[in-house]
Amino acid sequence: MHCEHVKNWADEYLRGTLPDELEMELKDHLVDCPSCTRYITELEPLLRLMAGLEEEPLPEGFEDRLHKRLMAADRKKPAAAYKNKWIRWSAGLAAAFALAFSIYIVQPWTGFGSRNESSMPEAGDLARDSREYSISSMEPEGSQRNNTAAEEEPELKMSENSTDALDEYDALHKEFLEAKLPSAIYLYVPGNGRTGDMIIEIAEEYDMKVLNRDKNEIALQITDPDQIDNLLEKLAELGRVKTDDNASQDNTITIHVMEE
Amino acid sequence: MSGETQLLEQAKAGNLQAFEELISTYEKKIYNYCLRMTNSREDAEDLTQEVFVRVYKSIKTFKGSSQLATWIYRIAHNVCIDKYRKSKASVVSISQLKNQEDEREIELPSRSPSPEDHVIRSEQQKLLLQCINRLKPEYRSVIILRDIQHYSYEEISDILNVPLGTVKSHINRARAALREAVRQFL
Numbered sequence: 257m258h259c260e261h262v263k264n265w266a267d268e269y270l271r272g273t274l275p276d277e278l279e280m281e282l283k284d285h286l287v288d289c290p291s292c293t294r295y296i297t298e299l300e301p302l303l304r305l306m307a308g309l310e311e312e313p314l315p316e317g318f319e320d321r322l323h324k325r326l327m328a329a330d331r332k333k334p335a336a337a338y339k340n341k342w343i344r345w346s347a348g349l350a351a352a353f354a355l356a357f358s359i360y361i362v363q364p365w366t367g368f369g370s371r372n373e374s375s376m377p378e379a380g381d382l383a384r385d386s387r388e389y390s391i392s393s394m395e396p397e398g399s400q401r402n403n404t405a406a407e408e409e410p411e412l413k414m415s416e417n418s419t420d421a422l423d424e425y426d427a428l429h430k431e432f433l434e435a436k437l438p439s440a441i442y443l444y445v446p447g448n449g450r451t452g453d454m455i456i457e458i459a460e461e462y463d464m465k466v467l468n469r470d471k472n473e474i475a476l477q478i479t480d481p482d483q484i485d486n487l488l489e490k491l492a493e494l495g496r497v498k499t500d501d502n503a504s505q506d507n508t509i510t511i512h513v514m515e516e
Numbered sequence: 517m518s519g520e521t522q523l524l525e526q527a528k529a530g531n532l533q534a535f536e537e538l539i540s541t542y543e544k545k546i547y548n549y550c551l552r553m554t555n556s557r558e559d560a561e562d563l564t565q566e567v568f569v570r571v572y573k574s575i576k577t578f579k580g581s582s583q584l585a586t587w588i589y590r591i592a593h594n595v596c597i598d599k600y601r602k603s604k605a606s607v608v609s610i611s612q613l614k615n616q617e618d619e620r621e622i623e624l625p626s627r628s629p630s631p632e633d634h635v636i637r638s639e640q641q642k643l644l645l646q647c648i649n650r651l652k653p654e655y656r657s658v659i660i661l662r663d664i665q666h667y668s669y670e671e672i673s674d675i676l677n678v679p680l681g682t683v684k685s686h687i688n689r690a691r692a693a694l695r696e697a698v699r700q701f702l
Contacts, residue, residue, distance in 0.1 A: 496594060
């Protein structure tokens with residue numbers, strides 16, 4: 257056994273967890289090596305002290321507080337679902353208004369008579385007619401492929417007071433826009449190597465548009481707040497990550513690759 | 517399918533209860549890792565919760581190429597490093613730690629024998645934790661993972677994503693510095 261091995265196994269030797277064969281080899285080495293013997297002697301008090309550090313229990317109420325944070329994270333999660341919901345909702349609303357308007361325009365020419373005031377719809381009739389349609393039935397063509405996901409989400413029906421749904425949309429949209437995205441991420445890696453290529457692969461995996469790529473800088477377009485969490489986790493697998501405290505003004509993030 | 521694997525699949529499908537059960541095995545260990553990294557119970561709880569929120573948000577992307585524990589620990593390490601960077605905590609290099617004047621708040625225990633050994637030991641451990649807290653984060657983390665939480669060199673290498681040789685080198689240097697620092701009060 258070399259002196260270097262003694263250093264590597266010293267802590268396990270002192271804890272008594274070294275396999276028997278290795279322990280014998282180490283002891284044999286110590287007999288003829290005063291330097292390693294001194295090392296073990298000096299290390300023992302330190303390791304004994306560290307071994308005495310007991311594992312502390314979780315603080316009281318920790319799991320309740322964590323549960324609340326996870327629930328909050330759950331509520332914030334579906335930005336993608338929100339986006340789909342917003343697209344469906346706004347498309348439905350636009351279609352409803354378009355239909356109502358076309359009925360108003362076309363009806364005088366449909367053969368139900370000349371412009372007879374008695375056949376003109378009342379303003380209230382139009383409002384009532386539009387409310388009879390639920391949003392889901394107003395989905396434009398091409399959205400059928402989202403039906404599976406849509407079935408899992410609560411349907412937004414037009415309420416008697418149509419501003420309720422609009423208020424909900426406004427609140428969601430405001431939350432989306434106000435999500436604080438950092439303007440820059442600093443990624444510290446041992447050697448640059450293929451890091452840039454790997455970042456591009458991550459961006460493509462999460463549908464982030466690559467705006468620019470210089471030697472050690474990559475600029476990405478973020479359209480979904482959840483993308484930043486996924487990006488951070490993936491970057492953490494490549495190296496040490498630090499985010500800038502400044503918020504992004506235009507939903508773009510620049511990743512700076514730094515060699516450690 | 518093992519219990520953990522089953523819980524993992526359920527958690528990935530969005531089952532919060534399954535996720536909470538899955539992480540319950542790791543909560544105390546991660547809390548203690550954060551505690552030893554920050555030497556602050558308040559910071560440790562905050563960071564531990566941050567770790568598991570991040571794990572929850574990205575559990576769907578966990579492909580299983582590494583152990584779940586390794587992945588969670590790596591997130592914990594990065595969260596602690598980020599915290600350290602933001603706080604710009606005063607840290608010293610190893611050579612400075614050897615030469616630095618004593619700035620501890622707690623008085624050094626007397627060298628004369630005392631019947632209250634557990635009090636002395638507790639004081640020594642407080643001083644030790646202060647010394648550990650003054651190491652650079654990369655040395656602090658390996659000391660905690662190896663000498664306090666007893667992970668293998670290979671596991672530490674996976675967690676920190678650094679070569680095995682680097683792990684061993686950092687541990688030896690950190691121990692050397694701590695040995696000098698604690699010599700005065702042991």
